[in-house]
Amino acid sequence: MQLLCHHFAECLSESIHTDIIINASDGSIGVHRAVLAARSPVFRSMFSHDLKEKELSAINISDMSIEDCQCFLNYIYGNIQNEEFLTHRLAFLRAADKYNLSDLKEACHESLMEDIDTKNVLERLQTASLYQLSKLKACCMRYLVRFGKIFDIRDDFTAFLQYADREIIGEIFHEVLAAWKGF
Template identity: 55%
Template structure:
């Protein structure tokens, strides 16, 4: 990852433990850092340190929904020292952090990376991530793969589980997109489907129904 001159200087100070003034507490460990670096990348952190909040008074930020390794990857990103290997190992946590703390560049980097290696095996997982975090480019990629390339027919069991447990609006959107392409997954009997609150309710075919 490319570093700016300021990032390089702060990274050296962090490495040497010079003037660190904030402790980031995560699951399994704590990491020292500089408020200025965190605040420069995130309006959320900037707000914490600019007002009379607990984080400012205690010189500590509690990130109780990230592992210490994931949090270290986040700090490394902010200082411009994150390796590709470390990024890929903690990509899901970094996406979560980018969304939670409003770090647009990190969120965009994660989205591009997720697009690069989307495939039939992970397309439904990626689609749900795109829906959850508002990643429009990733969502378009997944929808194209599922609907236009008809990969939905290659993963019947995974799609059944997605239809059963996934977000109702997202499931309905996939089914409607299939319908517009002129087909529907064969394991659903849309003739007996109902509509509840304008959402498509999918009714699986019975085992003895004709194909």
């Protein structure tokens, strides 16, 4: 299996026998329908039904840069490096959700829980809510409330309250009240 993945990755990097183009926001990449269809039910559906992607032999992924797209394809082709994954995991999470790649979505979910800090906790909380990542949301809440980091990022938190979803705000205050109750 590893040898086969390496062969497909080599075909991708050298554009050997590609049969469809992915148009990212700032460039294009030739890929193989069969590989995309094998990994994603969404891609499979695009190629199985009479959709514009099948007819035009092109997929528009305008919400992804060419760099993010290339790394996403490296994942699909089984040739992703750990540093590449860590750098692009938020883009991967969006793509995993959009193209129904549950294994990638779970890998992103697990990874995003590993390095929560004061610089990213509010963004991660918003991401967790958007993509229904319950474990990440719980970790962010615990970090903010139980570890008292909400006081360390007072200004950022105040700004966050201005644009955050009401449901998240309600959950944060519920968590704060539960923590106070424990004192």
